[in-house]
Amino acid sequence: MTSVKSKPSDGKPEEDVVDPWTVKAVDDKGVDYDKLIEKFGSKRIDKALLKRFEKVTGHKPHHMLSRGIFFSQRDLDFILDCYESKKPFFLYTGRGPSSEAMHMGHLIPFIFTKWLQDVFDVPLVVQMTDDEKFLWRLADADEALRLTYENAKDIIALGFDINKTFIFSDMEYIGSQPAFYKNIIKIQKCVTYNQVKAIFGFNDSDNIGKISFPAIQAAPSFSNSFPQIFGEDDVGKTPCLIPCAIDQDPYFRMTRDVAPRLNYPKPALIHSVFFPALQGAKSKMSASDPTSSIFLTDTPDEIKEKINKYAYSGGQDTEEKHRKKGGDCEIDIAYQYLTFFMEDDARLEQIKKDYTSGKMLTGELKKELIIILQKLVSDHQKQRKAVTEKMVKDYLTPRALHFKSK
Amino acid sequence: MTSVKSKPSDGKPEEDVVDPWTVKAVDDKGVDYDKLIEKFGSKRIDKALLKRFEKVTGHKPHHMLSRGIFFSQRDLDFILDCYESKKPFFLYTGRGPSSEAMHMGHLIPFIFTKWLQDVFDVPLVVQMTDDEKFLWRLADADEALRLTYENAKDIIALGFDINKTFIFSDMEYIGSQPAFYKNIIKIQKCVTYNQVKAIFGFNDSDNIGKISFPAIQAAPSFSNSFPQIFGEDDVGKTPCLIPCAIDQDPYFRMTRDVAPRLNYPKPALIHSVFFPALQGAKSKMSASDPTSSIFLTDTPDEIKEKINKYAYSGGQDTEEKHRKKGGDCEIDIAYQYLTFFMEDDARLEQIKKDYTSGKMLTGELKKELIIILQKLVSDHQKQRKAVTEKMVKDYLTPRALHFKSK
Numbered sequence: 110m111t112s113v114k115s116k117p118s119d120g121k122p123e124e125d126v127v128d129p130w131t132v133k134a135v136d137d138k139g140v141d142y143d144k145l146i147e148k149f150g151s152k153r154i155d156k157a158l159l160k161r162f163e164k165v166t167g168h169k170p171h172h173m174l175s176r177g178i179f180f181s182q183r184d185l186d187f188i189l190d191c192y193e194s195k196k197p198f199f200l201y202t203g204r205g206p207s208s209e210a211m212h213m214g215h216l217i218p219f220i221f222t223k224w225l226q227d228v229f230d231v232p233l234v235v236q237m238t239d240d241e242k243f244l245w246r247l248a249d250a251d252e253a254l255r256l257t258y259e260n261a262k263d264i265i266a267l268g269f270d271i272n273k274t275f276i277f278s279d280m281e282y283i284g285s286q287p288a289f290y291k292n293i294i295k296i297q298k299c300v301t302y303n304q305v306k307a308i309f310g311f312n313d314s315d316n317i318g319k320i321s322f323p324a325i326q327a328a329p330s331f332s333n334s335f336p337q338i339f340g341e342d343d344v345g346k347t348p349c350l351i352p353c354a355i356d357q358d359p360y361f362r363m364t365r366d367v368a369p370r371l372n373y374p375k376p377a378l379i380h381s382v383f384f385p386a387l388q389g390a391k392s393k394m395s396a397s398d399p400t401s402s403i404f405l406t407d408t409p410d411e412i413k414e415k416i417n418k419y420a421y422s423g424g425q426d427t428e429e430k431h432r433k434k435g436g437d438c439e440i441d442i443a444y445q446y447l448t449f450f451m452e453d454d455a456r457l458e459q460i461k462k463d464y465t466s467g468k469m470l471t472g473e474l475k476k477e478l479i480i481i482l483q484k485l486v487s488d489h490q491k492q493r494k495a496v497t498e499k500m501v502k503d504y505l506t507p508r509a510l511h512f513k514s515k
Numbered sequence: 516m517t518s519v520k521s522k523p524s525d526g527k528p529e530e531d532v533v534d535p536w537t538v539k540a541v542d543d544k545g546v547d548y549d550k551l552i553e554k555f556g557s558k559r560i561d562k563a564l565l566k567r568f569e570k571v572t573g574h575k576p577h578h579m580l581s582r583g584i585f586f587s588q589r590d591l592d593f594i595l596d597c598y599e600s601k602k603p604f605f606l607y608t609g610r611g612p613s614s615e616a617m618h619m620g621h622l623i624p625f626i627f628t629k630w631l632q633d634v635f636d637v638p639l640v641v642q643m644t645d646d647e648k649f650l651w652r653l654a655d656a657d658e659a660l661r662l663t664y665e666n667a668k669d670i671i672a673l674g675f676d677i678n679k680t681f682i683f684s685d686m687e688y689i690g691s692q693p694a695f696y697k698n699i700i701k702i703q704k705c706v707t708y709n710q711v712k713a714i715f716g717f718n719d720s721d722n723i724g725k726i727s728f729p730a731i732q733a734a735p736s737f738s739n740s741f742p743q744i745f746g747e748d749d750v751g752k753t754p755c756l757i758p759c760a761i762d763q764d765p766y767f768r769m770t771r772d773v774a775p776r777l778n779y780p781k782p783a784l785i786h787s788v789f790f791p792a793l794q795g796a797k798s799k800m801s802a803s804d805p806t807s808s809i810f811l812t813d814t815p816d817e818i819k820e821k822i823n824k825y826a827y828s829g830g831q832d833t834e835e836k837h838r839k840k841g842g843d844c845e846i847d848i849a850y851q852y853l854t855f856f857m858e859d860d861a862r863l864e865q866i867k868k869d870y871t872s873g874k875m876l877t878g879e880l881k882k883e884l885i886i887i888l889q890k891l892v893s894d895h896q897k898q899r900k901a902v903t904e905k906m907v908k909d910y911l912t913p914r915a916l917h918f919k920s921k
Contacts, residue, residue: 240700250697280700284693287686291656294646294686297724302708305723317711318703321727 139390184377203236206256212402214384244318266493296324327364330376348374355380389421424471435467545796590783609642612662618808620790650724672898702730733770736782754780761786795827830877841873
């Protein structure tokens with residue numbers, strides 16, 4: 110289990126806990142990301158890198174980049190080198206299909222990945238880890254596969270280019286591509302139980318599927334897992350960039366350790382912060398608790414009610430006090446959500462100023478968010494409705510992809 | 516590591532060691548199989564069972580059965596029940612392709628399995644665990660796959676019916692049959708690291724591929740790993756019988772523990788003793804030591820020289836002493852080999868009598884064996900030569916099989 114020390118409380122030092130299955134912050138403001146970067150050994154995305162990004166790509170950084178939602182990286186410089194010198198690379202992200210209704214937090218990496226794909230014009234592979242979900246949580250393997258198809262609709266609804274995007278179920282793709290399984294066992298051979306115990310906190314009572322799973326999440330980092338995309342002669346030399354929430358980093362630290370031993374390039378990474386639960390950065394967002402987040406199936410009224418009722422407020426108890434002391438944006442969930450979804454930088458800045466000064470009340474702040482979320486969710490619902498079974502099948506069919514650098 | 520206590524030596528009790536990777540006997544006579552049966556919890560194949568076998572199938576038991584070379588079983592009675600009541604079942608055996616040249620010992624389970632298939636007229640699946648060989652021994656995954664194809668030729672040369680036999684490479688079949696991978700993760704979910712540590716002697720420095728591999732050897736026990744054979748609607752209810760050397764039993768003890776939790780029938784087993792090295796039952800037979808066994812590529816002269824030069828003799832030092840005291844068949848390797856390969860019971864009995872009494876000399880005994888092995892090996896070489904690449908491809912292609920009970 111990867112943990113980051115935080116301030117002590119009742120004598121004992123409490124720690125943030127961040128691993129692929131647990132995110133637990135000690136502080137109301139959420140996880141201490143500076144400490145996490147230090148602990149994980151990644152790098153902050155600084156202004157110089159953002160400037161280079163804009164220069165090399167000709168695109169103004171996405172607001173999730175400029176606002177530090179995607180805040181940490183490994184070898185992003187190298188990917189920009191590739192782009193600059195017109196060398197091919199690809200994007201890899203994924204999702205563990207855990208429940209039918211995805212929530213707004215689940216969309217973050219996909220919204221950002223779609224933007225990266227548009228900017229870079231490169232192939233994208235999306236791994237649906239239905240085997241992981243079966244090994245950890247679900248009683249039924251077929252149910253895990255069904256959820257892959259349900260969740261894939263939400264991902265496709267974001268508008269990924271069919272000609273550049275391959276979405277795959279582990280349970281199906283491992284069973285249809287020997288090159289993928291070959292990479293899995295190559296990785297497994299390089300990783301001991303001691304290592305996964307240290308990295309993921311596994312223990313001797315864990316099932317052997319969990320213990321070997323990290324190799325399965327690692328394998329799509331290597332391009333020869335996808336001969337249909339990169340050609341039968343590909344020997345795994347095309348590097349990839351992985352956008353993901355930082356709790357997934359342990360998988361890819363492991364992958365980066367293994368890569369040189371297999372003569373493959375290390376995957377580059379770009380990490381996001383966590384999307385907080387409505388109840389605040391310390392609470393856990395849960396698909397089984399409908400009040401903990403905004404779901405992609407929520408109606409406009411449900412969104413309104415949830416934000417007004419449950420969104421943890423940084424405002425003061427009374428209007429009088431608020432007008433005088435102002436609200437605290439750092440812990441205010443409605444404000445936090447706006448940083449994820451409001452595209453207009455100037456408007457967001459104004460809101461922060463007005464809320465902090467007490468000019469803007471909590472209800473007014475929440476209204477800004479409600480309008481944005483209602484539109485995002487209802488647009489998403491429309492787009493998802495337009496996703497046909499045939500489209501899902503097409504995105505999930507292993508096939509050649511078309512992209513500029515090919 | 517599974518071990519069986521044997522007699523003490525220099526203060527410390529020495530033990531036979533029997534697991535899928537190590538067979539080490541303390542005594543010149545080899546492994547103490549009575550103790551092994553007790554330790555593993557299997558059952559001796561007794562006369563009553565042999566009698567029933569003959570009655571139910573109408574076939575005289577194979578000499579490897581009647582002579583106790585296949586000596587132990589689990590649920591063989593149940594398989595005979597199935598045969599008697601015309602309920603379908605199948606055979607499953609396998610091989611870890613470790614080197615190009617297979618030796619005589621490698622043939623034992625296949626010779627016997629072919630006989631079982633002829634008697635029962637049921638489908639047979641043969642797993643080539645090239646992934647295991649890569650995870651344990653070979654540097655190169657492609658080399659492991661190549662050895663699968665080389666070794667498959669030796670198996671096919673034995674004359675398995677193409678219409679009833681499916682041979683598969685793990686590295687290829689896992690990558691081409693999602694139903695197989697689904698069974699693998701279902702099994703993995705039921706087995707903890709603690710369990711594989713206890714059963715197989717794994718330790719924390721072992722790679723995670725080894726740790727999860729037992730599920731891969733377990734999975735072909737369940738018929739729904741082969742929808743192409745048993746139909747897309749098969750739910751894994753067709754039982755199987757696994758002929759194998761007893762060192763493979765730990766895999767299937769584990770499989771039998773898991774089966775009821777997955778609502779599958781437990782695999783039945785029929786176990787053979789180990790084929791001894793030329794140097795004696797205590798020595799390890801090794802594909803990398805050409806003097807340790809007779810290889811399927813040996814010439815008639817090589818066979819003659821190896822038997823004469825290396826086969827550990829139970830005879831006396833001088834002819835005079837031998838004539839008086841006689842030879843010891845229990846430790847004589849040439850005699851042991853005859854029990855595996857000489858089909859004529861009466862002749863074998865006579866040899867035993869004459870050798871034990873001193874009437875027959877070691878050289879004469881060895882000559883009997885040399886003639887049999889020269890014929891077996893040269894016949895095999897002819898049959899192997901007749902195996903075309905197309906035939907290999909056909910046997911290794913997932914497809915429907917034809918058999919009586921279908």
